Amino acid sequence: EAQVTQNPRYLITxxxxxxxxxxxQNMNHEYMSWYxxxxxxGLRQIYYSMNVEVTDKGDVPEGYKVSRKEKRxxxxxxxxxxxxxxSLYFCASSSPRVDxxxxxxxxxxxxxxx
Amino acid sequence: xxxxxxxxxxxxxxxxAIASLNCTYSDRGSQSFFWYRQYSGKSPELIMSIYSNGxxxxxxxxxxxxxxxxxxxxxxxxxxxxxxxxxxCAVQSTTGNQFYFGTxxxxxxxx
Numbered sequence: 001e002a003q004v005t006q007n008p009r010y011l012i013t014x015x016x017x018x019x020x021x022x023x024x025q026n027m028n029h030e031y032m033s034w035y036x037x038x039x040x041x042g043l044r045q046i047y048y049s050m051n052v053e054v055t056d057k058g059d060v061p062e063g064y065k066v067s068r069k070e071k072r073x074x075x076x077x078x079x080x081x082x083x084x085x086x087s088l089y090f091c092a093s094s095s096p097r098v099d100x101x102x103x104x105x106x107x108x109x110x111x112x113x114x
Numbered sequence: 115x116x117x118x119x120x121x122x123x124x125x126x127x128x129x130x131a132i133a134s135l136n137c138t139y140s141d142r143g144s145q146s147f148f149w150y151r152q153y154s155g156k157s158p159e160l161i162m163s164i165y166s167n168g169x170x171x172x173x174x175x176x177x178x179x180x181x182x183x184x185x186x187x188x189x190x191x192x193x194x195x196x197x198x199x200x201x202x203c204a205v206q207s208t209t210g211n212q213f214y215f216g217t218x219x220x221x222x223x224x225x
Contacts, residue, residue, distance in 0.1 A: 031211070040122075042217035043158070043202065050211055058212065090157055102148065103204070103213060105157035 002027045006091050006106035013081055014114050021076045021109050023091030031094045032074035033058070033103070034066065036087040043090065049074055081113040117141065118205050120216035128224050133190040135219050137203030140184070146206035147179055149188045151199045152218065158202055162188065193223045 004025045013019055025032065033048040035058075045058030049068040063085055065077040074093075078085060088110050092103040120137045127133045135149075146165055150158035162177040164170045164186065170177045176189040186205075190197055200218040207214070 033213070040217065043215040045212060048211060056211070102160050102163060103158075105159070108155075108157050
């Protein structure tokens with residue numbers, strides 16, 4: 001089954017404790033991306049990757065890091081989480097040709113930073 | 115100016131009616147447009163994609179695109195209570211590497 005898998009789905013942590021949210025896709029997609037979703041603000045892109053070892057900032061990259069060492073994996077790293085990073089996070093993948101750019105989303109990771 | 119703008123609603127329609135959702139975008143060069151449905155606490159799922167001017171129909175859903183007016187819409191015919199969700203409009207950047215989402219329109223279909 002084609003899918004994007006995120007872990008953990010739910011996490012409560014404390015300010016400053018490093019955490020990693022993993023994302024893996026089995027569709028051989030070149031493109032992967034991380035979004036955060038907050039009430040009233042919609043989905044905002046954090047980072048994206050066009051292929052292995054190619055990453056770039058989205059609209060809200062501050063406080064986040066990513067890496068793309070393998071095509072299937074795109075982890076999101078919060079080196080020193082702060083309460084304003086409490087949010088619902090989605091990983092997504094795509095083969096982003098201009099005419100078939102559907103995004104496939106993971107189930108989401110709800111993060112609370114105390 | 116936001117890249118993609120939608121009326122946040124909430125929009126309420128009676129069961130069986132037509133629901134009309136609207137979206138405008140700022141990048142005149144955009145070529146790819148999407149409507150996603152998102153149930154509360156769930157991930158977005160694609161309903162429709164549209165790439166050329168005009169209408170595209172899929173079952174009860176019709177997407178309409180007017181690039182001159184930078185306007186995308188979604189019509190849901192014969193609305194069902196199961197259509198109650200938030201609908202997200204998304205526009206792919208001209209380079210293909212970014213997707214911009216509206217804040218979503220909350221739709222409630224009243225039985």
